[in-house]
Amino acid sequence: MPTVVAFETLTDLYQNLTKKYENSDKTAFAYKPSPNKAYKTVTWDTVKQDVTAVASYLLEQEVQKDDRIAILSENRYEWMVVDLAIQMVGAINVSLYTTLPPNQCEYILKDSEARIFFVSTGIQLKKAVKVFDNCPDLESIIAFDQPKVKKYMKGDEVKLFDTICAAGMKAEQKVAGELKKRSKSVTTEDVATLIYTSGTTGQPKGAMLTHRNIVSNVKAAHDAIDISEEDRCLSFLPLCHSFERTAGYYAMIAGGAEIYYAESVDTVARNMTEVHPTIVISVPRLFEKIYNLVNKSVKEGSAVQQYIFSWALEVGERYWNGHRGLTALQKTIADRLVFNKLKERTGGRIRFFVSGGAALPPEIGIFFMAAGLNIIEGYGLTETSPVMCCNPYGGEIIGTVGQVLNGITVGIQSLEDNRILAQVSGEDYPTNVTSEAGEILNRGPNTMKGYWKNEEATREMIDEDGWLHTGDVGKFVNGRLKITDRIKHMIVNAGGKNIYPGPIEDMFKTSPWIDQLVVIGEKKTFMAAIIVPDFEALEKYAKQENIEYSNIEELLQKESIQNIYSKEIREFSKELASHEKIRDFRLVANEFTVETGELTPTLKVKRRIIEEKYAYLINDIFENDQD
Incomplete structure (x- = not known):
C-alpha cells in the first residue's frame, strides 16, 4: 500500500x-x-x-x-x-x-x-x-x-x-x-x-x-504489507534495533499509523488490552510465551476442554489452509468456544503480528494462524536496514521468511566453492526457484554504507561485487526463502556431520517443560543440551506430587524431575536424524537473560558465553566421549 x-x-x-x-x-x-x-x-x-x-x-x-x-x-x-x-x-x-x-x-x-x-x-x-x-x-x-x-x-x-x-x-x-x-x-x-x-x-x-537505506526499506515494506491511517501499533522492541526502527517506527508513521509505547517489555500483555493495537511487531519469544501459557491452561483443564481445544485447532488449521463450506461454520463455533478468548488477550483488534529477529518455530506459527491471529514472518539484518524478505499478509507460508522485497536481490552462495546457486529479485516473485542451501547474500539499496571507521570489517561483510554476506544459511523453496541457521552456529560432530542447532532448539521450545535450550556437541560423537526448565511448571508439579525441596537446584536433581526431561528429550528426538538426536542433557537453575549476559539485547543466544559459563556441565556430559 x-x-x-x-x-x-x-x-x-x-x-x-x-x-x-x-x-x-x-x-x-x-x-x-x-x-x-x-x-x-x-x-x-x-x-x-x-x-x-x-x-x-x-x-x-x-x-x-x-x-x-x-x-x-x-x-x-x-x-x-x-x-x-x-x-x-x-x-x-x-x-x-x-x-x-x-x-x-x-x-x-x-x-x-x-x-x-x-x-x-x-x-x-x-x-x-x-x-x-x-x-x-x-x-x-x-x-x-x-x-x-x-x-x-x-x-x-x-x-x-x-x-x-x-x-x-x-x-x-x-x-x-x-x-x-x-x-x-x-x-x-x-x-x-x-x-x-x-x-x-x-x-x-x-x-x-x-x-536511502532506510527509506528504500520503508517503501519496500509498504509494497509488501498494508499499513494505513486506521492502524495502531504497540511499540516495545528496542528502538535502537533496526527492526523496530524501520518496521515499528518509520514504516508505521509513513502509513499514517498511530504508535503507542508500551510501558516496558514486561507490561506488553497488559498494554495490549489497554491499547487495542491492530499491528504488533515482536520477536518469537513473545509468541512462544503465549503459546506455552495457552497449552498449560489446556492441559490443566478437563478432558472435554482438551478435546474442544484440539478440535478447534484442527478446524482453524483447515480454515487457514483454504477449506470453506462446513469448515467456515465450524470455525465460527471454534472462535466462540476457544479463539476469541485469546484474541481478547491481545486487545481484540489485531490484524496481524510481525515476527523477526530470529526464526519462528513452525508449530507456534501454525497455532497462531489457526487462531486467526496472522503472523507475518520476515528476515533481515541490521546491515540490510533491516528487511530483506517477508511473507505477504494472507499469503503466509509457515517455515519460510517469505518473498524478497522490491528493489532487493537475494542470492544463495555455495558453502563449498562460493558459486552463486540462485538469486531472486524482489520484482520477480518467482515460484519456480528452488535451490540447495548456502550462505544468504543481499544486494540492493538497503545495503549499509559500511561499518563506522572500520574498512576491514566492511570489506569482510560486503564483497567486490556488492554482495553483503549475511553469515546465515538458507535456501529458496518455490521462490520463498527458508532459513537454516547461522554459519558460525553450525556444529560439526566427531564424524564430520554438519548439524544446525537452530531448528532443533526451535522444536524443543514447544515443550511445556522447557523454557530455553541450547544444543552442544562440537567435535563430539553425540549431541547434548543445556536446558532452562519452565520453573513455574516444575514448581506446580512438585506441589502436586508433594516433592519436598529447599531450592530450585535441589529440585532439579530429583529423579522424578530428571525423568520428565529424559522423556521429553526422547519424544522430541524421534523427529530428528540419528546424528541430530539429543542423547544427554543438564538442567540449569537460572534463566538466560540479557542482564546476566547469555542473550543479546534482541534475545539471541550468546552460545560462546553459555559454553563458557556452563563448561563444567558440558565437560561432565562428554567426560567419557571418545571422539
Whole structure:
C-alpha cells in the first residue's frame, strides 16, 4: 500500500507528515505518563513543536551536519522527538541499548565520537555520569527524567530535557533560517544513524545506515504489507534495533499509523488490552510465551476442554489452509468456544503480528494462524536496514521468511566453492526457484554504507561485487526463502556431520517443560543440551506430587524431575536424524537473560558465553566421549 506522503529522506518524511496533518487532531504517538494513568495521545502539531524546540537547541549548541548525537533510552515519546530533531539538523543518531553496562556505553560513545548524550531514567543517567570524563568528545548529558539522586546532576554537564526544550523554544526565531537550510541539505546518501551490532563476539561495530537505506526499506515494506491511517501499533522492541526502527517506527508513521509505547517489555500483555493495537511487531519469544501459557491452561483443564481445544485447532488449521463450506461454520463455533478468548488477550483488534529477529518455530506459527491471529514472518539484518524478505499478509507460508522485497536481490552462495546457486529479485516473485542451501547474500539499496571507521570489517561483510554476506544459511523453496541457521552456529560432530542447532532448539521450545535450550556437541560423537526448565511448571508439579525441596537446584536433581526431561528429550528426538538426536542433557537453575549476559539485547543466544559459563556441565556430559 502506498505511503501517505512522498519522501526521499527521513527528514522529508517528518516534514511532509507534519504538513499533511497540520491543524488536525490526528494522533501520532501515545504514552503513559505513569503506570496508573491512562494513555496520553500526542498530535502531529505537538510533535512539530517539540521537535522544532530540540532541533533549535541542537543548533544553538553548534551541532554540525554529520555530528553524532547518542541516545540511551527505553522506547518513549522523547526518544522519537530527539531522533526527528537529529534528522532535521542533518546529524547522526547513535543508539544504545539500555541493557548495556557502562564500559560498553563508553566504548560506543568514544568510537562514535558523540557530542551530546540523551539518557532516560536515573539508572541510565548514572551510567552516563560514570563514563563522561572518559569520553573526550562528549560535551553534555541530557536527562529525560528528573533524577532522584542529586549527585547525578554533575555540574553544567548534565541538563534536563524540559530545560533544553525551553531553551530551544526561545532560540527558534534566531535559528529558524539555519534550521530550514540544514533540513534542506540532507541527502539520500547522508548517514542517518549508527546502529551498533550487539557484539556476540568482540567489540560492537557501528553499521552506517543512510537515509536511502532506510527509506528504500520503508517503501519496500509498504509494497509488501498494508499499513494505513486506521492502524495502531504497540511499540516495545528496542528502538535502537533496526527492526523496530524501520518496521515499528518509520514504516508505521509513513502509513499514517498511530504508535503507542508500551510501558516496558514486561507490561506488553497488559498494554495490549489497554491499547487495542491492530499491528504488533515482536520477536518469537513473545509468541512462544503465549503459546506455552495457552497449552498449560489446556492441559490443566478437563478432558472435554482438551478435546474442544484440539478440535478447534484442527478446524482453524483447515480454515487457514483454504477449506470453506462446513469448515467456515465450524470455525465460527471454534472462535466462540476457544479463539476469541485469546484474541481478547491481545486487545481484540489485531490484524496481524510481525515476527523477526530470529526464526519462528513452525508449530507456534501454525497455532497462531489457526487462531486467526496472522503472523507475518520476515528476515533481515541490521546491515540490510533491516528487511530483506517477508511473507505477504494472507499469503503466509509457515517455515519460510517469505518473498524478497522490491528493489532487493537475494542470492544463495555455495558453502563449498562460493558459486552463486540462485538469486531472486524482489520484482520477480518467482515460484519456480528452488535451490540447495548456502550462505544468504543481499544486494540492493538497503545495503549499509559500511561499518563506522572500520574498512576491514566492511570489506569482510560486503564483497567486490556488492554482495553483503549475511553469515546465515538458507535456501529458496518455490521462490520463498527458508532459513537454516547461522554459519558460525553450525556444529560439526566427531564424524564430520554438519548439524544446525537452530531448528532443533526451535522444536524443543514447544515443550511445556522447557523454557530455553541450547544444543552442544562440537567435535563430539553425540549431541547434548543445556536446558532452562519452565520453573513455574516444575514448581506446580512438585506441589502436586508433594516433592519436598529447599531450592530450585535441589529440585532439579530429583529423579522424578530428571525423568520428565529424559522423556521429553526422547519424544522430541524421534523427529530428528540419528546424528541430530539429543542423547544427554543438564538442567540449569537460572534463566538466560540479557542482564546476566547469555542473550543479546534482541534475545539471541550468546552460545560462546553459555559454553563458557556452563563448561563444567558440558565437560561432565562428554567426560567419557571418545571422539
